[in-house]
Amino acid sequence: MQGLSSVSNLRTIGESMTKKLETIKASSSAQEAAEKMRDRKVSSLVVIDDDSTKPVGIIIERNLVRKVCAQHASSKHTKIQDIMSDALVTTDAISEVGVAADIMIQNQVRHLLVVKDDDITKPLGIITPSDFAGYLKENLNMDNINAKIIESLREIETY
Helix, strand or coil, rough: CCCCHHHCCCEEEEHEECCCCCCCCCCHHHHHHHHHHHHCCCCCEEEEEECCCCEEEEEHHHHHHHHHCCCCCCCCCCCHHHHECCCCCEECCCHHHHHHHHHHHHCCCCCCEEEEEEEEEEEEEECCHHHHHHHHHCCCCCCCHHHHHHHHHHHHCCC
């Protein structure tokens, strides 16, 4: 099947991403992460190094469920650095939306950090399944693209 990146006239990642990028330090607890996600109404937090603001990973609700709750671990004593996804996948803000979908499928991730000039130390936002849903809503007349994005979300959901 042809990738989305070959379709023209798509919005860029920078236009589609969530610009509200929330962070948490790697030494924080899972409980602090859950509370921050709840309070800020987000499904993920970019994990930053304790000594700098450099992104070192991501913590998503799924990490909390599978690595804390389902393991009967103490959320107060479990550190983010022990349960985060440290394979932080990025894309540049000027890439097309289809490129993000392809990257997410290839890397089996549901959250994609958007950075400036392919520099991980310059995070601008994040692309999530909700962002794709918003994109689909605005572009309902683009059936092939919508089908590809929905397929990518389904494939990612199974991982």
